[in-house]
Amino acid sequence: MLKVLALGDKRVLQTLLEKCDDYLSFQNGGPLGPNAAEELLMVRPEDASERQKLVLGIYQGDTGPLVGVCDLLKGYIGPDVLSLGLLLLEPAARRRGLGQLAYQDVEGWARNEGFTQIRIGVLMSNELGLKFWHKVGFKETGEIKAYRTHWLRILEKGIKAL
Numbered sequence: 001m002l003k004v005l006a007l008g009d010k011r012v013l014q015t016l017l018e019k020c021d022d023y024l025s026f027q028n029g030g031p032l033g034p035n036a037a038e039e040l041l042m043v044r045p046e047d048a049s050e051r052q053k054l055v056l057g058i059y060q061g062d063t064g065p066l067v068g069v070c071d072l073l074k075g076y077i078g079p080d081v082l083s084l085g086l087l088l089l090e091p092a093a094r095r096r097g098l099g100q101l102a103y104q105d106v107e108g109w110a111r112n113e114g115f116t117q118i119r120i121g122v123l124m125s126n127e128l129g130l131k132f133w134h135k136v137g138f139k140e141t142g143e144i145k146a147y148r149t150h151w152l153r154i155l156e157k158g159i160k161a162l
């Protein structure tokens with residue numbers, strides 16, 4: 001189940017992020033800071049508004065704990081484009097199909113909201129992440145962007161209403 005996360009959820013989100021240090025320290029090029037959850041909830045490009053930012057918690061079932069997070073930016077690249085900055089599950093929740101289910105929920109929500117395209121950036125050396133995005137239907141755009149100390153491959157998926 002997906003649920004919008006707000007600043008009131010920062011403690012439980014921080015605990016989740018600490019469990020995901022394997023991926024986050026690789027992405028950030030250093031250890032996780034004590035305010036990582038608050039930063040994830042707040043950070044957005046300078047020219048994006050607060051209402052474009054959306055962080056969704058991924059919960060196990062209807063009553064289970066927070067096991068993942070998805071960071072989104074609505075209509076930033078273009079009005080119909082949803083940018084997905086991060087999809088992250090705690091290590092114990094990975095490789096059981098939950099990522100695919102969570103992504104399908106995000107895509108269904110995005111379609112209902114009228115978005116026609118989802119765009120993501122995958123860290124150049126994240127081969128497993130890339131495999132996941134290909135599996136759920138994303139295609140390489142050929143675009144490459146700098147991100148912190150990394151390069152990102154930009155992938156897109158058209159999600160026009162069926």
Ligand SMILES: CC(C)(COP(=O)(O)OP(=O)(O)OC[C@H]1O[C@@H](n2cnc3c(N)ncnc32)[C@H](O)[C@@H]1OP(=O)(O)O)[C@@H](O)C(=O)NCCC(=O)NCCS
Pocket residue numbers: 023085086087088089090093094095096097098099100101121122123126128129131132133135
């Ligand atoms: C990427 C991530 C969200 C995928 O979620 P998941 O629940 O582990 O993935 P699923 O079990 O739904 O797998 C779906 C498909 O993705 C691919 N995949 C995912 N993890 C994989 C792995 N470790 N090795 C190989 N293939 C993998 C496979 O094609 C898999 O399909 P299959 O099981 O039929 O082979 C999760 O592994 C994660 O949080 N990883 C660390 C963070 C990250 O890399 N995020 C993506 C960049 S934003």
